[in-house]
Amino acid sequence: MTASMERTADPAARPVLDVQGVHKRFGDHPVLRGIDLTVDRHEVVVLIGASGSGKSTLLKTINLLEQIDDGRILLARASAGERGAAADGTEMEDITDPRIDPDRVRARIGVVFQHYNLFPHMNVLDNVTLAARQVFGASRSEAERTGLALLTRIGLADKAKEYPDRLSGGQQQRVAIARAIATDPELLLLDEITSALDPQLVGEVLDLVRDLKAAGSTIVMATHEMSFARRVADRVVYLKDGVIVESGPPEQIFDDPQREETREFLARVRDPFGE
Ligand SMILES: Nc1ncnc2c1ncn2[C@@H]1O[C@H](COP(=O)(O)OP(=O)(O)OP(=O)(O)O)[C@@H](O)[C@H]1O
Numbered sequence: 001m002t003a004s005m006e007r008t009a010d011p012a013a014r015p016v017l018d019v020q021g022v023h024k025r026f027g028d029h030p031v032l033r034g035i036d037l038t039v040d041r042h043e044v045v046v047l048i049g050a051s052g053s054g055k056s057t058l059l060k061t062i063n064l065l066e067q068i069d070d071g072r073i074l075l076a077r078a079s080a081g082e083r084g085a086a087a088d089g090t091e092m093e094d095i096t097d098p099r100i101d102p103d104r105v106r107a108r109i110g111v112v113f114q115h116y117n118l119f120p121h122m123n124v125l126d127n128v129t130l131a132a133r134q135v136f137g138a139s140r141s142e143a144e145r146t147g148l149a150l151l152t153r154i155g156l157a158d159k160a161k162e163y164p165d166r167l168s169g170g171q172q173q174r175v176a177i178a179r180a181i182a183t184d185p186e187l188l189l190l191d192e193i194t195s196a197l198d199p200q201l202v203g204e205v206l207d208l209v210r211d212l213k214a215a216g217s218t219i220v221m222a223t224h225e226m227s228f229a230r231r232v233a234d235r236v237v238y239l240k241d242g243v244i245v246e247s248g249p250p251e252q253i254f255d256d257p258q259r260e261e262t263r264e265f266l267a268r269v270r271d272p273f274g275e
């Protein structure tokens, strides 16, 4: 906690992601209505909001899975191999520029979604090392060395040769997270990664996210787990109908929200059947 607060207060903090005035509509339904969001390196930003408020859509626009209608999205240009250069002043690249190659952008962003993301016909180690080998051209032995180190870090080295269907849901999500970070992405997007899990498996996945945070990952995640948002977030962003109503440190959002809409939302999630 203290470490994260020190990081947040770091005057040298530089943005990894800068979402500027983003609008997105599906047909005549506006889903994102002018989103502005800057995420600094090592920051963990948690998106909360009712179902349909636009959390997943926002994450998808960042990963270029959905095209935006207006605004722009900037991502720090540094690649995994250029971290040193990035430390001295990062150049931001407009990833919504139509001339950009989306695959090149996606290679710099790790993504994990709600449902299991693993390739069922590949063993755990191949799942984790695929991108390093295919996108970044690492040799198999090099990728496997890194992959095994990652699996050791998440406590699943003994499952390296297993196929995903032999793992529990929680283990599968941990492998999916390992795969997302295997290429050392600038940014990690996590969308409801625990919502398909049995309650007793949620903890192990959330612990892994806390480990990533402690290790300095930059994360934007959507979750319905308010207790987790409180524990892991540097900043909580409350979305309603495609607009950021309020954002701030978890203590402010959860204990002293400034906006009536935020208060109403939190009262509803705390007591969904209350009057
Ligand atoms: N591909 C699509 N085509 C049409 N409408 C869509 C599409 N994707 C999302 N929507 C609509 O956009 C709105 C926002 O959806 P989104 O999935 O971003 O919400 P969310 O905040 O992630 O909700 P949840 O908490 O249920 O995951 C919803 O009204 C949804 O129906």
Ligand SMILES: [Mg+2]
Pocket (backbone or CB within 6 Å): 055, 056, 057, 191, 192, 222
């Ligand atoms: Mg969603």
